[in-house]
Amino acid sequence: xxxxxxxxxxxxxxxxxxxxxxxxxxxxxxxxxxxxxxxxxxxxxxxxxxxxxxxxxxxxxxxxxxxxxxxxxxxxxxxxxxxxxxxxxxxxxxxxxxxxxxxxxxxxxxxxxxxxxxxxxxxxxxxxxxxxxxxxxxxxxxxxxxxxxxxxxxxxxxxxxxxxxxxxxxxxxxxxxxxxxxxxxxxxxxxxxxxxxxxxxxxxxxxxxxxxxxxxxxxxxxxxxxxxxxxxxxxxxxxxxxxxxxxxxxxxxxxxxxxxxxxxxxxxxxxxxxxxxxxxxxxxxxxxxxxxxxxxxxxxxxxxxxxxxxxxxxxxxxxxxxxxxxxxxxxxxxxxxxxxxxxxxxxxxxxxxxxxxxxxxxxxxxxxxxxxxxxxxxxxxxxxxxxxxxxxxxxxxxxxxxxxxx
Numbered sequence: 001x002x003x004x005x006x007x008x009x010x011x012x013x014x015x016x017x018x019x020x021x022x023x024x025x026x027x028x029x030x031x032x033x034x035x036x037x038x039x040x041x042x043x044x045x046x047x048x049x050x051x052x053x054x055x056x057x058x059x060x061x062x063x064x065x066x067x068x069x070x071x072x073x074x075x076x077x078x079x080x081x082x083x084x085x086x087x088x089x090x091x092x093x094x095x096x097x098x099x100x101x102x103x104x105x106x107x108x109x110x111x112x113x114x115x116x117x118x119x120x121x122x123x124x125x126x127x128x129x130x131x132x133x134x135x136x137x138x139x140x141x142x143x144x145x146x147x148x149x150x151x152x153x154x155x156x157x158x159x160x161x162x163x164x165x166x167x168x169x170x171x172x173x174x175x176x177x178x179x180x181x182x183x184x185x186x187x188x189x190x191x192x193x194x195x196x197x198x199x200x201x202x203x204x205x206x207x208x209x210x211x212x213x214x215x216x217x218x219x220x221x222x223x224x225x226x227x228x229x230x231x232x233x234x235x236x237x238x239x240x241x242x243x244x245x246x247x248x249x250x251x252x253x254x255x256x257x258x259x260x261x262x263x264x265x266x267x268x269x270x271x272x273x274x275x276x277x278x279x280x281x282x283x284x285x286x287x288x289x290x291x292x293x294x295x296x297x298x299x300x301x302x303x304x305x306x307x308x309x310x311x312x313x314x315x316x317x318x319x320x321x322x323x324x325x326x327x328x329x330x331x332x333x334x335x336x337x338x339x340x341x342x343x344x345x346x347x348x349x350x351x352x353x354x355x356x357x358x359x360x361x362x363x364x365x366x367x368x369x370x371x372x373x374x375x376x377x378x379x380x381x382x383x384x385x386x387x388x389x390x391x392x393x394x395x396x397x398x399x400x401x402x403x404x405x406x
Contacts, residue, residue, distance in 0.1 A: 011135035014194045015144075018131045022124065022148045025083070025189045029090070029120070030155040031182040033163030034097070034175045041172045046103045055103075055110045057354075062114025063121070064350035070118040071213075071343025072206055075336060079127035080195040082339075086119030087186040098177045122342030129330040129338065130196035141330060142283065143275025146323045150271035153319075157264040160257070213337040213344060222393055223332045225386045227345045229287070230325055234349030236315075236380035238357035245369045246302075247310040259310050270319020277320050283327040284394035288387045290321030295384060298377050302370055313373075328390065352379075 034041060042052035074082040089112050096109030128145060132138045159179075166175045217223050247259055278286045294315045301312035315321070333341045356379050364372035 015131055015135050015137060018193055019144050019148060021189050021193050022128055023151045025186055026148055027151040027155045028182040028185045030152045031159045032179045033159045033166060034179050035160060037167055037172055041176060042106060044172055045100055045106060051103055055106055059110040059114045060350060060354060062111045063117045064347055066115045066118035067121060067343040067347040071122045071340040072209060074123040074126060074339035078195050079123055079130065080193050082119050082123045083193060084190040086116045087190045090116035091183045091187060094180045094183050098180060121346045122339040125326055126338040126342060127196060134196050142278040142323050142327045145326055146271045146274035150268050153264045153268035157261050160260060210340060213340040216334055216337060217341060217344060220332060222390055225390055226328050227348060229383045229386045230345045231349040231352045232380055232383040235352035235356040236376055238353050238360060239373055239376045242360060242364060242369060242372055243313060246373060250305060250307055251310055263314050266316055267319045270317060274320045274323035278324055278327060283324040284391040287321055287324035288391040290317035290324060291384055291387050293317045295381055302374050
């Protein structure tokens with residue numbers, strides 16, 4: 001069936017509506033007051049920190065296992081429906097957390113959360129890009145993506161502060177119960193989103209669709225390298241699990257909350273200015289510059305630890321680099337396989353994340369926390385020459401993109 005003719009101005013109205021709704025969706029989706037105490041809550045319910053850590057690992061595995069199937073679902077059945085499905089599954093996961101009397105229901109809940117995360121991964125960025133593409137405004141992606149993603153950081157900072165107060169006044173379970181509300185609001189917001197119109201025929205079968213996406217990444221030099229950059233950057237986020245141990249050796253325990261808040265504030269600022277920066281430098285150069293800044297800052301912080309090291313540690317350019325990475329990827333993805341290609345990149349990132357986290361943990365046990373963080377940094381450094389190649393390729397007379405046929 002052919003799509004109905006567009007109404008003048010309707011595409012622009014859809015852009016405004018979807019950008020606004022995606023911003024609130026991201027805010028409510030990450031407004032999880034139990035975030036800082038999740039491991040403690042799991043240990044309280046199961047009676048074991050080992051079981052709690054195992055549940056977190058299962059959640060990561062569930063998300064990784066669902067990445068590619070959910071990307072195919074998004075491409076074949078639509079962005080809005082996938083977004084709603086993810087929100088409904090996330091509500092079920094949170095209800096399971098709140099009601100869990102023991103390990104069994106928590107296990108079901110973490111599997112559900114992993115599936116919900118996978119439903120959103122690739123899909124929500126694709127929804128934003130497709131909405132802009134329909135209106136002929138895809139060049140505005142960095143600006144809108146920066147603003148939409150900045151809402152994550154506001155939610156994380158506020159939720160952590162409120163959750164700590166609620167846990168102190170009532171209980172850990174009360175924090176988890178109250179966190180269901182924002183997830184229900186996510187469902188309501190997702191229902192209001194309008195489906196972007198994507199042109200072009202679908203592949204005849206799911207396997208053909210998946211094969212086409214794999215070949216598109218394999219045969220496209222820029223896309224192949226950017227997929228690796230994305231995965232390597234994500235694996236570096238495993239440092240977040242070990243960094244508090246390093247910071248606690250330099251700052252008092254009461255200051256760890258301030259350190260987290262500072263990190264979210266820096267990331268928020270980065271997301272907000274990312275559109276302006278990318279507009280002047282271009283996405284490839286912005287990504288390369290951001291990776292250089294982050295790598296230098298982390299090496300300086302770790303090689304000679306001082307009281308200033310926690311301020312440098314992490315990803316000072318995280319927000320800007322992330323939007324630059326998303327921009328390059330979205331421009332190179334094909335319209336009909338956009339979410340599937342994004343999910344394949346996320347799957348590779350999840351696998352690398354697990355390998356790097358495990359390796360860093362073994363290094364920490366044998367040689368200490370600084371050695372573990374430097375090991376993670378060494379892996380992330382591999383992204384630098386890849387980002388340099390993409391930057392040089394994009395700066396060539398032919399623009400280097402060689403976008404996959406649509």
